Amino acid sequence: MLINALPYLFLALFLGLTSCKDDETNGEEMSSEDCTDLASVFTIALTTEGCNVDIANNLGTTSNYSESVSGGTRTISFNSIPNHLVGTFPNSGNPNTISEQNNTFQMTTSPSLASNVTIAQGWIQGILFSGVTVDIYTAEFFTGSSGMVNMQWNRNTLQNVDDLGLDCNNAHVQPTGKYHYHGIPNAYGDALGVDGTEMVKIGYAADGVPVYYLYYEDDNGNIVEAQASYELKSGSRGGDGITAPNGCYDGEYFQDYEYVADSGNLDACNGRTGPTPDALNGEYYYVITNDFPSGPLCFSGTPNSSFQLGGN
DSSP, X not given: OOOOSTTHHHHHHHHHHXXXXXXXXXXXXXXXXXXXXXXXXXXXXXXXXTOOBOHHHHHTOOOOEEEEEETTEEEEEEOSOOSSOBOOSSBTTBOOOOOOOOEXXXXXXXXXXXSSOEEOTTBOOEEETTSOEEOOSOSOEEEOTTOOEEEEEEBOSSBSSSOOOOOTTSEEXXXXXXXXESSOXXXXXXXXXXXXXXXXXXXXXXXXXXXXXXXXXXXXXXXXXXXOOEEEOSSBOOOOSSSSOOSBOOSSBGGGXXXXXXXXXXXXXXXXXXXXXXXEEEEEEEEEOSSTTSSOSEESSOOOGGGBTTOO
């Protein structure tokens, strides 16, 4: 792998210290320090169950994704209407309605690895050929009983503590009407016919790095399922439940996890280097997986500013 461990110190510090908004925790959490047998609250949809809505047809429009290349820059225009089935919105956990958007992103056509990774919080991580963005992080943070928000503890969407209205694509809708992914988009994979026999490119990240769906080619030429390299921390958070969360590290927060090198087959940014259909001699790419964090928590290259939240 072409990236050494040093740049990931920045990500480790971020997860140790430390956007779609739905609701907040009230600070009522487990106070027990015995976390030995605690089950993880991580949850992720792995089937297409519940996705039976052709939203483009319902809205009388079409999914739009188009790209052009000029002078080493790829420009992508899209409307955030998926080209696959979705769940029902609004729903009990998400009161918002999908609506057509008007977005344009840019990125380099020749991505290279930076000396340090860029934390992906505050950014849209990528755009898929489905016309929908990947937004792994949330704009939800621990809020104590005093009402004070602690932004060092970022809520994880892929958990079962709260109903955030995710559909089978691990996606939901912002108040603006923008449909977006927080995890692996199962109905999109189904529409593409992904069956684990080949690598399937599904989009690009903000740094221009290609994104693949779940599978990669290993050193023996076999197509295998990618696994992220994150694990829950052991023990408890150590907060007082008022200014910072207490209770066990159970996956409710991004900071409950830590990167453990070689525990999976991807790096801290959910990427790896190896052969792809576009680069038989090898290139760096990201993989959308069915475990935490499911997508990039950081960029190994340099992200284009058009992906920065507030800029589009």
